[in-house]
Amino acid sequence: MTHLRKMMLEELQRRNYAQHTTRSYIHTVEDFARRFNCPPDRLGPRHIREYQAELFQKRNLSPGTVAVRLAALRFFYSKTLKKGWSIAETPIRKGPIACQRSSAKKKLLNSSRRPPLPSIARC
Secondary structure (H helix, E strand, O other), rough: OOHOOOOOHHHHHHHHOOHHHHHHHHHHHHHHHHHHHHHHHOOOOOHHHHHHHHHHOOOOOOOOHHHHHHHHHHHHHHHHHOOOHHHHOOOOOOOOOOOOOOHHHHHHHHHHHHHHHHOOOOO
């Protein structure tokens, strides 16, 4: 285990991050370093922007997945290495709004509903 990995793992555990999140964050930093074939502490904002662009363009990841990857890198740089992190340098592309449905789906939903029950006359 490298020194940086051990430092990050200790920070994640000290802050009581979930086991799944810890694995995901460690994997992301490993992938980032592997992409540039360089230790992550020697990479900077230019590399992060390039990595972010690659996640969207070449790997076709969703905006939510890229946001998680950037959160992992932000944690690594800001909490583990105690370096500054500017969110303005790595804006997250917004994805489609989940609540918007196509008219075909709306029609299907409306047609599959049960008809209203007849009202009961009260005396």
